Amino acid sequence: MPLLRRQFIGLASGALAAPFIPRSAWSQLQSYPNKVIKIVVPFPAGGPTDLVARLAGQCLSSALGQNAIIENVAGAGGTIGSQAVARANADGYTLLLGGTNSNAITAAFYKNLSYDPIKDFAPIAAVGVDSSVLVVTPTVPANTIQEFIQYLRSNPGKLTCGAPVGISPHAMVAFFMVRSGTKMVFVPYRGGAPLITDLLGGQVQMSIGAKATLLPHVQAGKLRALAVTSDGRWPELPDVPTMRESGFPELTAYQWFMLLAPAKTPADVIDKLNVAINTGLQAPDLRASLIKLGVETKIHTPQELQKIVLAEAQQWHAIVTSAGIKID
DSSP: OOHHHHHHHHHHHHHHHSOOOOHHHHHHHHHOOOSOEEEEESSOTTSHHHHHHHHHHHHHHHHHSSOEEEEEOOOGGGHHHHHHHHTSOSSSSEEEEEEIIIIITHHHHBSSOSSOTTTTEEEEEEEEEEEEEEEEOTTSOOSSHHHHHHHHHHSTTTSEEEEETTSHHHHHHHHHHHHHTOOOEEEEESSHHHHHHHHHHTSOOEEEEEHHHHHHHHHTTSSEEEEEOSSSOOTTOTTSOBTTTTTOGGGOOEEEEEEEEETTOOHHHHHHHHHHHHHHTTSHHHHHHHHHTTOBOOOOOHHHHHHHHHHHHHHHHHHHHHHTOOBO
């Protein structure tokens, strides 16, 4: 077959394989965004996801010249807000601030979801990654994980622990009790903000939570840190060991914060949002704001993020299964 004919056939078959985009839809893509963008946070205001979402909104507003508003739709471990986004129009105007808690871990906790936390979303961009810390209140007579475990074994069921239900802190608290052979009374919460209020008030004595929200209280002496979940020790707490150093290597874990859209959102819109977030993350003032929260910025393509979500899902499925957590 002549070369020109082969090239023509190849081009023709490629054109047939490409999706047809109506003129009206193409016009919308070219003018996107031409109205307010809504970022759904599936947890209460004041928690780490909410704080990161507001910075992501600033990124989009600055880069795209269009307002990005935050809507908190809390409940059921983040599944109510996530489901709302999964069912929203795939036009780039309703997004989810998700990641580890809303996408990678959800299927391990909830077996009868009406949506798929991975397949029903298209990753846009990473905003950052955070690690966690196991904290106790100052009234707990323990300065190390080993002392804490000894106290719990001597006083089974005496202390109360808490965590937002259906997300990574819940999995880590439950895994810690199973792995250490200890028992505490577990108190479920709808989000990180109300949990911190009760921690500081002494209603619960132990939890594992994000650096973004717990580190300031540790530094102020209101909470005591016993171990961190990162690969290495935190520069802010050089004397606090890692979970691996403390005998819990399975709890070397991170929380990814990502911006996601409904699965069928046009690739052009996804790419435009990805550039907007990644450009914004390079601004010194925004990076400083995230670092202040304890969140490390990350630059990734949507394709790279999809692989990260799948890897995270495998890790958290193993932790939830080992902890024996069941949520109806």
